[in-house]
Amino acid sequence: MTPTKLALVVASSTLFAAAPLFSQELNSTFARDPGEPIDQQYTDQMRKYTTDPSFTSPLVDYLPASKTVPTPAKVLGDVSGAPDMLPYAEDVYKYFRLLEESSPRVKVFTIGHSEEGREMIAAAIADPKLLADAKANDARLAQLADPRTIGLDDAKARPLLDQSWPVYYITGTIHSPETGAPTALMELAYRLAVDEAPYIKYIRSHMIVLITPVVEVDGRDRMVDIYKWHKAHPGQDWPHLLYWGHYVAHDNNRDAMAMTLNLTRNVLDTYLGWHAQVLHDLHESVPFLYDNTVGDGPYNAWVDPILGDEWAELGWNNVAQMQSFGMPGVFTHGDFDTWSPGYLMFLASMHNGISRLYETFGNGGADTEKRILDPEEYSRTWYRQSPPLPVVTWSQRDNNNYEETALLTTISYFSRNTRHFLENYYRKSKRAVDKPSREGPAAYVIAPDSADTNRQIELLKVLKRQHVEIEQLSEEVTANVPGEKRGDKAKQQTFPAGSIVVRMDQPYSRAADALLDRQFWAPSDPQKHPYDDTGWSFTHLFNLKVARIVDPSILQSKMTLIDDPSKLAGKVSGSGSVLAVNNSGQISLLSLAYKLKGATIQVAEKPFDSDGKHFAAGSMLITTAPGDHMDDAAGILHHLALDASRLAGAPSVPVHAVTAPRIAFMHTWLNTQTEGWWRYAFDTAGVPYDYINTQTAASQPDLRSKYDVIVFAPVGYSSTAEILSGIPAWNNAMPWQKSELTPNLGTLDSTADIRPGLGYDGLAHLKQFVERGGLLITCEDTAQFAIETGLAPGVSVAPHDDARVVGTVLNTVFVAPNNPIAFGYGAGVPVISAAGMAFNVSNTVVHVGRRASPEAFKDPYEQRATGRGSVEDSDQPQGRKIAEAEPLLKQQPWEPKHLNEEETRNNPRVIPVQSRPDVILRFSGSKDLLLDGLLDKASSIAEHAIVVNAHLGQGNVLLFGNNPIYRGETVGTYALVFNAILNYQQLDYQHVPHEPAPAEKDKSKDKDDKDKDNH
């Protein structure tokens, strides 16, 4: 301990001794039991580690003693929140199990495992009487949660409300560098189990507190590893947490829609399994405690208004309580809007509960540190009358004091109002079931469509994970489908038997409604900084046709529940030696090439009809080798949710043979968050790859001999300079590898030093890889990297101007529908765009380092000078004969500028025809561009290219301006990537006519308008 730290501790101890316990005496709500002994040693340590007396409260500045129940010190060796120490998940669990062994008030359950097999637990704490009654209590809560079971009869609900105890579920450390929650929750559990203070006894006897101390278990263990490394290497830089969970980092708290991660599924299953009323998630960032329960607008448009009132009630009450203890820097209104339902806690809001989240102040480890705040963090505002202090010495104990105090006060408030919150819970559940007769809609209906089945199943799997009931029509039904726009007449649509129905008269209707409906964020909204994506419609992102039905009469139709959506696919029809699988943008088509290794696989280059069925270009023709069992193929097809037909013989259609491409999946050591979603998609689709990093590419001169495709998924806001240079090498090396000290690192990939980047050797190797016929796939910042390093001749990033796009779902049009990348798609496909990234293409190489004039990409007719005639007409100087100009060609925003003879003469920058980039996909026009979310001033990006295939040597560089594989939500665009991989040898230059005849132009406009219907 440094002398300064010691001085501080002495000073604060003195203050404690002198401070009269005003709050304690005045606030009888939280009075202690005067007869209960205190664990003096533990209490002294807690006080020692608290850096200022205002950073604790009468609720947590002592620890009651127990003869039988061990304190957290038994496992930790010191008190909760002690400096320089973080427990592994296993040690946290060990303590919870000690509690269970020593106290009848605690029960511990396994709630599932992480992707890497680590256990997740939940501990229930209450009086033994309540725990013994837990099963019967849950049966009562289940009826309140699903009021259909009591015929929506309030008279039947009343006794259930009188007899039931609510469940309050607290979850800790989903974000692994936010390290404080596990120790705070260990101590909270002890207090709840042991303390005889009247208010704690009241909590124990009136509700069940459920605690999951570690949500992201894989990430926790890695975080403890790097923290231990840091303590063993004082004065050195230590690596940031490169991998949290197996797949993603911070985005594990954006998974509540698609529910791809085990932790999300385990938490929801536990939350609904207990029929809990609150899901309260603990985070760390801003000083000192932001209870985002009130947050900011816009609020999510699909939640029950009762929830908005509950947020206000709990949030402001919590702040007021903390204020009364004199704890500075507590607030509940702030810049978090509750628009997106992607956050873990929001699972509660979508399932008739209450979502809450604390941000306490954390140091990213257990070091006690001097923290210097920004002016906006310590400023006094109307909603933060006692702001945080501008400079503090902050400890993990301070953090734990805030977390525990806030939780204890809010649980206490909850315990005094259990009937009120249970009644709200019942009312919200009942109103969710009543949805069709209140706000509507009545149902969402998805007609069977063999082209969509694979992606329909993906959507149904999401709904199943959300505990939404799905049914299937047993009879044909005709229903009114509302028009697209206000005032449009409703159309009648007939849905055949077998159509999927998601009824809105079920308890979790809001979860389905929020996912399947459309979103609109007004450009004029007072909230100028959306906290996350503004649009997410799964109908669009899964590229499906889903009808929103308002008329409740459809609910009278005959239908049956679907248990296993995967049963909807895997059908093999016909007989014959050739197995044909239609390409319709399925996520699992590429996987066939790996699963059927012995088979001969060909891809049809044109559409064809056979045995009365239509097959799109890109369909697969499979001939199994002699001795292979066709039954295996059927099993594999079923597993991959693919339908197939047996054909008597090979259809007469041009084909090319495909083999299983050898894929390298390359990551940086800067960040692995965004590429993690790609890895997740590849793994779930069954596409194998070698996981390499930029340092591997730097050390391997001949990448082409090992790989056909290199996937360089987005790094996440990195620059080309960073990708090349890595982390500056001025200081010490930072290893990311398994060692005795760090047993949990290096499972996915490892390096002795994370600092070196791709480097110029790596860049040269990548270039050579492409030139020798490889395919490099890039997206967002890695697309920018490819452009800036000369790997994508003729492509540049389009200037953005003032367009506003914030995680918005946008409409697109395929420019090259015959390119293999577009196989299986219709006229366009909805994409999610993070910030409106788009490309310009050019027939000359773009001057690197110099921004091309925007004029160079404009329609030359727009540049006509002032004079006679119209904009489409020519000027004519007076007093001489007309001299005809070279004809100007009308240029579309996604097209390269046509070069005339003058411009090509002696110009080494002109790209040879076969090396010019192909635009695959472009944004729709301004009028049709927006599907879901926020879009403002779209003209600078409208109609611009967003997927471009550039050519270099014999190979290709594919660039995505949108992220086609994102958060498990963009199932509709996965196949763009998978098509490119499967057909990587067929991505040659596509001759796209640059000047359609006038008649064709008009037709293509019409076509664009029609395309909208398909989205």
Ligand SMILES: [Zn+2]
């Ligand atoms: Zn967080």
